[in-house]
Amino acid sequence: MRPYLLAENNWKNLKNSKIELAILPWGATEAHNFHLPYSTDNIEADFMAAESAKIAWNKGAKVIVLPTIPFGVNTGQSDIYLDINMSPSTQFAVLKDIIEVLNRQEIYKLLLFNSHGGNEFKSMIRELGLIYPKMFISVTSWFKTLDRNKYFDDPGDHADEMETSLLLYLKPELVLSKEKWGEGKEKKNKIQGYSEGWVWSERKWSQISEDTGVGNPALATKEKGKRYFKDVTKKMAGLFCDICDADIDNLYE
Numbered sequence: 001m002r003p004y005l006l007a008e009n010n011w012k013n014l015k016n017s018k019i020e021l022a023i024l025p026w027g028a029t030e031a032h033n034f035h036l037p038y039s040t041d042n043i044e045a046d047f048m049a050a051e052s053a054k055i056a057w058n059k060g061a062k063v064i065v066l067p068t069i070p071f072g073v074n075t076g077q078s079d080i081y082l083d084i085n086m087s088p089s090t091q092f093a094v095l096k097d098i099i100e101v102l103n104r105q106e107i108y109k110l111l112l113f114n115s116h117g118g119n120e121f122k123s124m125i126r127e128l129g130l131i132y133p134k135m136f137i138s139v140t141s142w143f144k145t146l147d148r149n150k151y152f153d154d155p156g157d158h159a160d161e162m163e164t165s166l167l168l169y170l171k172p173e174l175v176l177s178k179e180k181w182g183e184g185k186e187k188k189n190k191i192q193g194y195s196e197g198w199v200w201s202e203r204k205w206s207q208i209s210e211d212t213g214v215g216n217p218a219l220a221t222k223e224k225g226k227r228y229f230k231d232v233t234k235k236m237a238g239l240f241c242d243i244c245d246a247d248i249d250n251l252y253e
């Protein structure tokens, strides 16, 4: 039993314990090129959060990882078979219910551990922060913690070399053999501003990619996945410890 995972812990252990920080991993259920499982983001969230929490726990941090929420915002993939969308307003309701429990039980620190690019929590956190002023709610996306170019030769955006490397390391039995991998070629918007990133509209996924991937996975290896995983979780563990130690009424110098 890993005591830092709520799903594995028990009432006997937990009823008298004092948790400092709750961590809520949030994934998605969606196609990842031809070759990766629909639960790719959830697998990444589960493994990343558990390993980071393990390192932090062993340094004395009282953290608890809540079960991963398996559905994310997939509004741009409505025509991709069995991509499951959870709308932002539903996410808000789920998040509010969880925060209501934490707040009532005086666990005032919550970290959203995001694993899917379509999930955006900042505006929800602003709104919920006003409703629950004692709560200190943060969000991090593990895939933004490190410079991917230092770990991968051709990093992309979705089901790319990075995600394929991670899955080859974490769940190789769920990755199709290499000759079945798509190239993850992305069609760019004809209007320049969109490619430059200073104007945004939702991408119609089935129109920008033939295989649902964005980024070529061809150079993925298990070793690259392992190296990246180790460094991300080490950095995340440091964050967990820092938030645990922080006095939330005295954060700024």
Ligand SMILES: [Zn+2]
Pocket: 032, 040, 041, 115, 116, 158, 159, 163
């Ligand atoms: Zn993904």
